[in-house]
Amino acid sequence: MINTNEFSNILKDMGxxxxxxxxxxxxxxxxxxxxxxxxxxxxxxxxxxxxxxGAATVYxxxxxxxxxxxxxxxxxxxxxxRYELRRSFDGHRHHHLICESCGKVMELKEDxxxxxxxxxxxxxGFVVKDHRVKIYGTCKKCRKNPGML
Amino acid sequence: MINTNEFSNILKDMGxxxxxxxxxxxxxxxxxxxxxxxxxxxxxxxxxxxxxxGAATVYxxxxxxxxxxxxxxxxxxxxxxRYELRRSFDGHRHHHLICESCGKVMELKEDxxxxxxxxxxxxxGFVVKDHRVKIYGTCKKCRKNPGML
DNA sequence: ATTCATGCAAATCGTTTGCAACCCA
DNA sequence: TGGGTTGCAAACGATTTGCATGAAT
Numbered sequence: 001m002i003n004t005n006e007f008s009n010i011l012k013d014m015g016x017x018x019x020x021x022x023x024x025x026x027x028x029x030x031x032x033x034x035x036x037x038x039x040x041x042x043x044x045x046x047x048x049x050x051x052x053x054g055a056a057t058v059y060x061x062x063x064x065x066x067x068x069x070x071x072x073x074x075x076x077x078x079x080x081x082r083y084e085l086r087r088s089f090d091g092h093r094h095h096h097l098i099c100e101s102c103g104k105v106m107e108l109k110e111d112x113x114x115x116x117x118x119x120x121x122x123x124x125g126f127v128v129k130d131h132r133v134k135i136y137g138t139c140k141k142c143r144k145n146p147g148m149l
Numbered sequence: 150m151i152n153t154n155e156f157s158n159i160l161k162d163m164g165x166x167x168x169x170x171x172x173x174x175x176x177x178x179x180x181x182x183x184x185x186x187x188x189x190x191x192x193x194x195x196x197x198x199x200x201x202x203g204a205a206t207v208y209x210x211x212x213x214x215x216x217x218x219x220x221x222x223x224x225x226x227x228x229x230x231r232y233e234l235r236r237s238f239d240g241h242r243h244h245h246l247i248c249e250s251c252g253k254v255m256e257l258k259e260d261x262x263x264x265x266x267x268x269x270x271x272x273x274g275f276v277v278k279d280h281r282v283k284i285y286g287t288c289k290k291c292r293k294n295p296g297m298l
Numbered sequence: 299a300t301t302c303a304t305g306c307a308a309a310t311c312g313t314t315t316g317c318a319a320c321c322c323a
Numbered sequence: 324t325g326g327g328t329t330g331c332a333a334a335c336g337a338t339t340t341g342c343a344t345g346a347a348t
Contacts, residue, residue: 012323015327016327016328017321017322017323017327017328018322018323019321019322019327019328019329020321020322020329021328021329021330022328038312039312039313040312052329052330053329053330054329054330054331055312055313055330055331056313056314056315056329056330056331056332057328057329057330059312059313059314060314060328060329075224075226077224079311079312079337079338080311080312080313081312081313097269097273097275099275100278106273106275108269113282113284117284120246120257120284124246124255124288124289125288125289125292126246126248126255126284126286126287126288126289127286127287127292128284128285128286129249129285129286129287130284130285130286131282131283131284131285132282132283132285133262133280133281133282133283134280134281134282135262135266135269135275135277135279135280136277136278136279136280136281137275137276137277137278137279138275138276138278139273139274139275140273140274140275143274143276165302165303166301166302166303166346166347166348167347167348168302168303168304168346168347169304169346170303170304170305171303187337188337188338189336189337201304201305202304202305203304203305203306204305204306204337204338205304205305205306205307205338205339205340206303206304206305208337208338208339209303209304209339228312228313228336228337229336229337229338230337230338
């Protein structure tokens with residue numbers, strides 16, 4: 001996982017300033033045990049550290065982090081984007097198992113579609129750069145306690 | 150592909166009324182050559198047939214169709230939902246190739262993840278009900294004309 | 299006749315933008 | 324110093340909701 005030093009170097013190298021709000025948002029993302037936070041989750045935590053931080057700033061910082069590949073965004077069909085710090089820069093994205101009963105999101109490490117990508121390039125002339133996979137179903141816990149919801 | 154008769158039967162069977170706006174939206178979805186229409190595309194076409202139809206109605210009808218599995222929704226990361234009539238009721242969804250250069254969306258028929266689903270159930274106890282795959286890259290045409298955009 | 303569905307307008311929600319003040323390099 | 328950044332508030336666009344009217348069964 002990326003650390004504070006690497007983070008500030010990346011910002012500087014790309015010509016961006018290392019500002020208070022950027023540091024705070026980075027800390028929130030890297031230190032929070034909550035995963036897949038949305039902008040307002042991040043804002044709430046950020047305000048605990050820097051009470052005068054504005055919502056617009058959080059959106060702008062998250063967009064910048066995404067552009068710099070520090071973060072990537074995730075759509076869980078709940079009307080807002082969610083954000084995740086990238087673990088590494090090897091270009092391999094992980095995917096998500098989403099429980100339709102309790103809403104829990106689990107991560108799936110496998111690199112799923114390599115063979116398929118080659119096939120697509122051959123047959124369709126479409127060069128694959130990235131893929132996102134969401135898998136919906138029922139998690140182990142909800143299978144055992146169907147009455148929970 | 151589902152036809153008008155089947156459509157009205159499904160509505161009735163589920164206890165919903167066969168209304169003008171529902172017929173119009175169904176016709177728009179099934180007759181338009183535009184695929185992956187968003188709500189305002191649908192509204193525009195629907196108004197050509199029934200000029201007094203309201204936006205809220207279109208949203209309500211699309212949500213109903215989705216609930217009835219007549220339609221499913223698609224997120225192309227452009228800030229609105231897009232809708233597609235289901236081709237069949239076999240539960241198999243198709244997936245999408247999205248060109249990052251020209252925005253074109255192509256469909257991919259393959260049923261991608263069957264083996265993986267079995268693996269997930271075994272190792273994680275997570276019962277898979279559905280999956281959505283989006284593949285990003287560059288289409289054949291844009292590869293040949295890199296200057297287009 | 300009764301219930302469900304509609305159209306309209308206002309409300310909401312997430313996100314973006316304009317702009318003057320501010321702060322890092 | 325000076326331009327990138329910020330905070331605030333207003334603007335925005337997609338979607339939802341309240342409600343009185345209207346239509347399907």
